[in-house]
Amino acid sequence: IQLTQSPSFLSASVGDRVTITCRASQGISSYLAWYQQKAGKAPKLLIYAASTLQSGVPSRFSGSGSGTEFTLTISTLQPEDFATYYCQQFNSYPRTFGQGTRLEIK
């Protein structure tokens, strides 16, 4: 299963609302997770099962979707949110990732 994220690069300002899309090459029900990765660090789980917020993750992050189209939304960007975001599917093996979306400060 291929996952395609869009956009690959996003420039935004503190306080903006941003949305990242992840499209699957075939239906994966709700078996999708989102991660945040900062430079030189391991990924951090944000959302699982497409829309469930991981414990401790700020509520400005939200996820939606099922089947083949999913979105990650950050409602009000904070300085610490500038990072790279990845989706990953858990419908089948291999557990593929999207190519990533790099979110930078405008």
Add this chain to the structure above:
Amino acid sequence: EVQLVESGGGLVQPGGSLRLSCAGSGFTFSHYSMNWVRQAPGKGLEWISYITNTSSPKYYADSVKGRFTISRDNAKNSLYLQMNSLRAEDTAVYYCARAFDLWNGYYIYTVAHDYWGPGTLVTVSS
């Protein structure tokens, strides 16, 4: 506190072998399935292998199948990745990641990787 710490990375020549380890603490290691994920320099994440808490079944990405072997020792709270016939394209930071499983009343299914180690760098070069 859940902790995962990888070790064993380094510089190896093409065709060589390396064994990575991942030590888990702060949780009951024997209850969790585990994964290896890698990231080539400046590139995205690539899932490469999975092992259940009982060591069977195991799954691999096509890119490493037949060359890499995942294993674990629950008595030592450790996960391993034996890497043989290494190639330049295997150069990456290797992460171990814990599987986050849910029970729906019928079966257990993985929904994410909830904890990750800091990674260990493997460089394949002559």
